[in-house]
Structure formats: C-alpha cells, structure tokens
Amino acid sequence: MKIKRSVAIPWHIIFIITIIILLYPIVFALGSSFKTLEDAYNNVLNIVPLNPTFENYITFFNSLPAFKITMNTFIIASVATIFKLITSFLAAYAFVFLQFKGKNILYFMLISTIFIPFTVTMIPNYLIISGIGLVNSVWGVILPQLANALGIFLMRQSMKTIPISLIEAAKLDHIGHARIMKDIVLPLVRPAVTSTGIWFFITTWNEYVWPVLILKSKENYTLPLALQMYISSEGGTNFTVAMAVSVITMIIPLTLYLIFQKYIIGTFTSSGIK
C-alpha cells in the first residue's frame, strides 16, 4: 500500500521547516562574521553582508593568541583521539575474541560509566591533575581521556560481525594476535574505526566542561574557551567578532562531517544499541 500524498506532503513541510530552524544559526553566524558591525546591527535579517570584510577574523587574530589557541585545540583532539582509538581497539578485541574470567562483569562496569554524571568524578580528577602539576596544561586535559567506553562499545559492535571461525583458523595456523589484529580484524572494521575516530576528534575538539576546569590562561585556551569570553560582551561591540570565532570553531568539525557523513551515519545506524 502506498502512502497518500496528502499525508506525505505536510510531513515534508515539517521536516524542511525543522531543518531550516536547525541550520539557520550556522548561516546566521557565517553571514554576520563577514559583516561590519554597523551592517550587522542595521540589517539583522539580511544574511548576505553588504560590504564583506575580513575585519572580524583579523581582530580575533590580533586580540588573542589565536594561532596558539587553534593549535591547542588541534593537539588535544588529535592526541586524545589516537590514544582512545588504540585503547578501545585493543580492549574491544579482548572482549570479542578472547575468553577470560569476569569478562561480562568487566564489560558491564566499563560501559555503565557512560551513565555516571561527570560531577561525580570531577573533584578527584581535578585533584589528580593538579597534584601532578598539569593544571593549565593541554596534557592535563588529555590525560583522563586516553580511554573511552563509547569507543569500546562501538568497536565491539563492529568486531562482533566478524565470523569467529576466521579467527580460529588463523590461530590454528599459529598466527599471533598482533598479526590477526593487523591483517584480519583491522581491515574488516576499518569503517567503524574511521567514523569512531572522527566522532572522537570532533567531540574532543568541541569539549568544554573539562578544559574549562583545567585551562586557566588565554594562551592555553581551546577554541570553545576563547569563544565563551565573547558572551560577557552581550549587547557590546564584539558581536561580529564572536560570530567569526564561532565560524572558526565549527569549520573543522563541519568539514569532517560533510566529508565522512556516509561512514558516520553508517556506524551509528548499523551498530545497534545492545
């Protein structure tokens, strides 16, 4: 039975309106970031700038150590992502292909941490990082994030689709675990590794709660921390600069998403929940 057009068309309209509402802020930021302040205040509803200017971007790079801030964000996101991928991959391999005592309990303990609110661990974590002198350092932001429960979960889901007989056959041929991982498992789960990696990179890039506790001085800030400074000027004169910093903060995640969206949506839609 086909769906009637009279049912489908109103829903198309609802979807399109929802998408316009969701995407409008991005377009608004992009347009405003190239406006002069006067233009931004006088023509709020006009997305396209009257006299496009790079002034706002230049102001950001002149008023803050913008290059250092961007590099900090990049370093934190890359290092954390690489480590999280490695630790998740190894742990997921153990959970899927090896038998050991307490396997299910351990897996359950790791995964249930997804549901622990960060406030439960924030004070001790802050004390640890401050105890080893890493407050106000990008390494203090990175250190607690070298392993990740969601990563273990997503990789395990993907590895579970590999026939166990393939691994058994390799073991009978006396092929070591290192080679099984590298030559058999990794090629088969590469799409999941790629999209999990991109998801890690983007979430760490965007991270706010933990860096805001650890990073104190402007030259150690990440982009989201630099951006939040512009809120205090509500109604002030920094509006268009704030839009430029917003664009800089979101350009990398958006580009990655647009390039890899097929992979990413695939991983989140095929992994299932359990």
Added chain:
Amino acid sequence: MSDGTVLKNKESWKTYCLLIPTLIIFSIFMFWPFLYTIYLSFFDWNMITPTKEFVGLKNYIDVLSDRNTYKILGNTFIYIAFLLVINCIIPYLFAFVLDLILKRFNGFYKSALFLPAFISLVVGSILFTWILNPVSGPVAIILGWFGIEMPIWSKLDGWVILVLSLITSWKVFGYNFIVLYASINGISREIIEAARLDNVPLWKIFFHIVLPMSSATGIYVFIITIVQGLQYVFTPIKVITQGGPNYASSNAIYHAYHEAFVLYRTGHSAALSIMTMLIFFILLVLEFKFVERGIYYEN
C-alpha cells in the same frame, strides 16, 4: 589437560596486556574518583586546607535542608521534562515518519538533522544568545511584525529553562533521531507491509508494532536524554546564565559544579553528586521495571 591450562594461562596473560591501558585509565580517572567522591561527601573541606574534617552525614543534611536544593531539584525535573519531549518523543515520531511515510530526500533529511550534533554547544550558546536576543535579535524582529513582544527569557523563571533546553536540543536532537531511525529501520518490513495491506492506520502501526519492537533502543534514548541531556545543559547554563537569575536556571549538575569550583565546598558538592546519581539510578530501575514486559530486544 595440562596443555589446555598452559594455553589458557598464555591467553589470559595476553588478555590483560590488551586490557591494561584501558583498565589503568579507568581505574585512575573513573573508578577511584568515584569512590573518593563518596569519601569526600563525609568531610568538610575546601580543596585548599591540608586537613579534612570528618562530619558524618552533615553534608547530606545541609544539602537536604537548603531551600535552594529544592528549587534546583524542581528545575532539574523541568529540564528533564522539556528534554524528554524535544529529544525523545519528537525524534521518535520523526524517525517513524521518515522511515514509513517519506520516500524522497531521505538521505538529505538524515544528514541535515544530524549536522548540529557536530558543533560545539558553546557555539550554539553564543549563536542563540544573539538570535534570541529579546530586543535586537532576528526572532524578536520577526515576532515584532506580528505585534508580539519577546520575553526577556534570560531573566524570567521558567522561560530561562525552556530556552536553555531548546539550545541543548539543537545539538542533541540529531543524534537521538539517528539512533532511533536505525532501530525503526531495522524492524522487519514484512510485518509492517502486512499491517499496511490490512489498512491498519499509521498511528496503530506506530503504537502496536514500531514502538514495542524498537523499545530497547527507545529505553536507551530515554536514559541518555536524561543522564547526558542534563550534563549537556551544563554548557549553556555556564556560558549564558551561570545558574541565574537567583538559581532559576541551575540544575543538579551545574549546582554540584558551582558548590565545588565557585564556593569551594567539596563536601556539599560531593553529597549532591552522589544523591543525583542515586536519583538517576532509581529512575533507571523504575524505567526498566515499568517497561520490562514490553521490551523487544533487537538482534
């Protein structure tokens, strides 16, 4: 026999090598902090003095006898209600509609709805502060055409929670939608097609086939909407209102942060965190008990 044991020992040695990096990080930065927070909840401390004073249950009593706690708890439940409607019920409906009713532009709808999930909530907070500026923002201007005056939401009880929930939902909606869509899309087509051939109305298909058969995912989304949703709201609260005006936008998560890193009362913060976690835990147990019978586990 002995051969088998040797193999087993070798295997378990390798197993631990694979798990050790994860276990070290989780022990230091998750399990130990968890226990230490419970410990801290029985002490009076300000993170600076070298000695902690044992006070028994006093922190819990202090938190429970503070009037602000009840305001904040009330706010927390209002946040949960808003977040559940916007990020659980509506995405469920959207996922159902996209899978069963809309046959064109499916790929585009999925990509576009998921897109804000990849943007920092600080960006979202800044953009919406301007877009929803009650005097000069675009929304205020458009409402002005119809003679509607926009409330000064950041200063009004209730409104402030609604707007902060909407800003958070801008980011969270797409992820929940994609996960629910995947689950609904995985339901056997034959059952749905058979129901359609029998002219079963769509709302019945939703409630009698789709909802029960995707309920495992539904519960997962329900839980993360509460547990992670409240943590996501932290960002707009911190960036836009700092919990104000007069605690009107604070929730249990933000207040625990406020007690620890603004007022330096680690005992209160720890006690509040532990109680929040217990409330989450009770919610989860109730939810499982409540819907257990109806669950259909996919795969």
